[in-house]
Amino acid sequence: MKDASDRFEVRLAGSGGQGLILAGVILAEAVAIYDGRNAIQTQSYGPEARGGASKSEVIVSDGRIDFPKVMLADVLLALSQEACDTYFHGLKPKGLLVVDSDLVERAPTSKAVGVPVTKMAIEATGKAITANIVGLGLIGGLTSVVSRQALEKAVTERAPKGTAEMNLKALAAGWEKALEIKEASRSVRPGPRRRES
């Protein structure tokens, strides 16, 4: 029954044009091809070419994956208020919520990890469209769903011609930020109780 328990579900949601479907493809490819596990990617979007709600889902497992869509997400990356409001209820109680703190003004929980994803993308590469890859770096660094090496390979392979280096910078920015966040949360967490005197 290994396949049922190790199922890990990632949902990337925002607006059309933010590159979330591509981000899902890259994550799935990193896991399935370069980490040698199993992954499946699906998407759902409106009929518009840009704008409108868009989401991409990646299921990761070491075994066979039957149902290809998210049942209850382990990770939700929300790059719009609407996406956050719509999909927050589909996140596991202990699931990880990462939001773009400039685009999501009202996070539904204090446990949300708010990061200025798009601003970071502009700082790292000069281009807001690399926010999707910054987001992947964040997810990779905050969870253990994918190795950094695999993600770097998949970004290099899938990035449009001539943009691999730029996207790797975006990925590094996201990953480093994730490590910072992890470090910070470790230091605020109450340690083992020390006895006075």
Place this chain on the structure above:
Amino acid sequence: MTMPRMMQGNEACAAGAIAAGCLFFGGYPITPSTDIAEHLARELPRVGGVFIQMEDEIASMAAVIGASIGGAKAMTATSGPGFSLMQENIGYAAMTEVPCVVVNVMRLGPSTGRPTSPSQGDVMQARWGSHGDHPIIALAPASVLECFEMTVRAFNLSERYRIPVIVLIDEVVGHMREKVILPPREDIKVLERLRPSEPPEWYKPYGSSPSDVPPLAPFGSGYRYHITGLHHDEAGFPTNRVNEVRPWTRRIFRKIKANVHRIARCETDGVEDARTVIVAYGSVARAASEAIKTARAKRRKVGLLRLQTLWPFPTRTVDAVCREARRVIVPEMNLGQMAIEVERIVGDRKVRRVNRIDGEMITPREILDAIEGK
């Protein structure tokens, strides 16, 4: 080709077409099938084939039939609205017994509906969308690998039986990316249509033959014959004689009916001692598998009968598998189009339908509720 790779269902379908020897695609782009046209626009010229974007789906289907009569394996890909437009010429292909493959990546209808949302609403249209009595073959893949395999099989069946074959992919499977290892070329079985061995002056394109499938000569190969959508005699010329019309109609049904056991395929999982059998196809069968895992963990005896061929309907298998079951659940993303067929065989008292028609996938939870009688 045998390396593991992430592939989309639509992409695998296009790869299957190339592997099957397809040399012609005539179509008109429509969501969610467009990726198939995109891939073949790039790949067909590389293998000496032709890709043409026609002015609409009526013309696309006509071009496909023309290319096939010219001797090329030919296909098109579309979705609901385009599939509706193609129906007249699909009937023409059935009438003239011209092999061709039509891929319909199903989206939510009716009409323009929800272009990017999944549905299984065209399964009955695949059967009876074109007017008049005619047989049809329709296949329903549930995975990316099956999109590849079933497209190859669609060409083989179409060439073998001189019949249009429909591949019904639902949007989930068409757009889904999954890890696949495609079979090496030498492991792929590819069939070619039977060509006449007799000299041109003796050739009858609609003559009787032991297999009920007369050989088909490509136009331009020295065999001159007539093709028409009217009822025709053995030479292909129009006829109104009942003693020519009736045997023809009987023959085109017989060529499929006599081979249902070869054409209609199903996959079963744990149906031997199942009290509840789920009959499903396409992406919904995957939701069923997920639900079954949970149900079995609770010691419920549940089995899955997955239909890989929808038409001809695998009547005998459905009967044999469901006979001992107390309940049969038929989940589908329509209002019970295949459930009607199952009910016809096992009786409607035993059947519980689970339907969704809002453009969202049926969840394992919904199927589990049906298993638990909720």
